Amino acid sequence: MTEVTEPQPPTPAASGRAATIYDVALVAGVSHQTVSRFLTGFPGIRPETRARVEAALVELDYQPNLSARSLKSGRPHRIGALVHDETETGPSLTAHGATMEARESGYLLDLISLDAHDRDSIEKTLALIGPNSLAGVLALASTDEMVRAFDAARFTTPAFVHTEADDTRLAKTDVSRVGIPALIAHLRDLGHRRVAHVSGPANWSSGRNRARAFAAAVDELGLAHAGELPGDWSARSGFEALAGLEALPDATAYVVANDQMAIGTILALKRRGLRVPGDVSVVGIDDLPESAYIDPPLTTLRVDHAARGREAVASLIGQIEGVAPRPVHIEIPHVVVRESSGPAPAHR
Incomplete structure (x- = not known):
């Protein structure tokens, strides 16, 4: 049968x-x-x-029905995330980590994009956020304008403002406290004695912190500060910081505040007839995926931005649910050595 x-x-x-x-x-x-x-x-x-x-x-790959959960528990499971400058590495990776943490914790993260430099538009956006549909608000603040707007806001739901404090309160996982000194120590060990800095924008706390950390580490390690050139995080600004100068700083190495500007810096140096790293070394911060594939591959500082986003959401969910936040491991920034840094030239 x-x-x-x-x-x-x-x-x-x-x-x-x-x-x-x-x-x-x-x-x-x-x-x-x-x-x-x-x-x-x-x-x-x-x-x-x-x-x-x-x-x-x-x-x-079961995903809980948030509407059903919200009806059952009597509270929403959506988090409003106020984000900005999604094209920049740090903010975009932080937002990605925040999204992953929220989803794994049973929440949905709604991204609300802001103009990080326009306090008036930030405040108008905050006024539009309805309290009844959100479990909480996560504010990712990098600029002074955002911090001031969030400080003045009256949130009607639990809120967590994620920002990098000016360096008096930095933790052991921060770029400025441990990362930049390690980056400059790498250059010192290669024989460099005169080092210049291409900085981030001054209205970003991370830009100020990195510039201060550079100056402090150069002094502590007995090197010479060969000058600071302003940038805005973009590769274009890294290029223009050097391309327009009549004479370059008397430096054998440049510490650039992020990888995007470092890419522009390398191109500007090459256009001026210098070899990287034969004549001058360049190092960056962030470890972009592309940084291993430029010419030459970039020595940089690997930063765990995504874990910072996870930590921020975990802290907010702790507020929402009235429990201790889930601990999140953040990798300590460390130097990734590639070909853009080499021994200081003997003739300089």
Whole structure:
């Protein structure tokens, strides 16, 4: 006799639909009530059953229905994230980390883009944010204008302002406290004694911090500060900082406040007939994915921006839920040595 098998319903992946608790229950071999109890944190589930449900959730990439969760708990599960300058490495990676942390914690992050330099437009945007649809507000503030606007705002939901404090309160994971001294020590060990800086914009706390950290580390390590050239984080500004000078600083190395400006700096030096690193070394900060593939590959400081975004969201969710925030590991900035830094030239 030929055995007849019942047709199986298509899997969520095959049908293109999102997985439900019924799909999870089927894969885990439990009832949908058990899956529901698991998702609501019910403690009385046997360890072996819990393990099967967890495995099924991962296999099906189950995403909770935020509307249903909000109705059940009586509070929304959406976070409004006030972001800016998404084309810049630090803000974009911080926002990405924040998005990932929110999603993994059962929240949806809505990105609201601001003009980081226009306080009036920032304040108008804040006035439009409705309190009833958001569980909280995450403000990613890099400029003085943003910090002042957020300080004056009256948030009607839990809010967390993520900003880099001026360097009196920096932590051991910060670029300025440990990263820039390590970068300059790398140049010192290569024999460089006169070092110049291409700085970020002065209305960004990170720009000020990096400039101050550069000056302090140069002094502490016994090197000579050969000058500071202003930039605005863009590759264009790194190029123009040097291209328009009648004479270059008397430096054998440049510490540039981010990788994008370092790319422009290298091009400007080459256009002036200098070899990098034969005549002058250049180092950056951030470790862009492209930095390993420019000519020459850029020595830079690797910074864990995404973890900072995760930490900010974890702190905000702690406020929302009235619990201690989930600890987030932030990698200490460290130097990635490539070909743009080399021994100081003997003739200089």
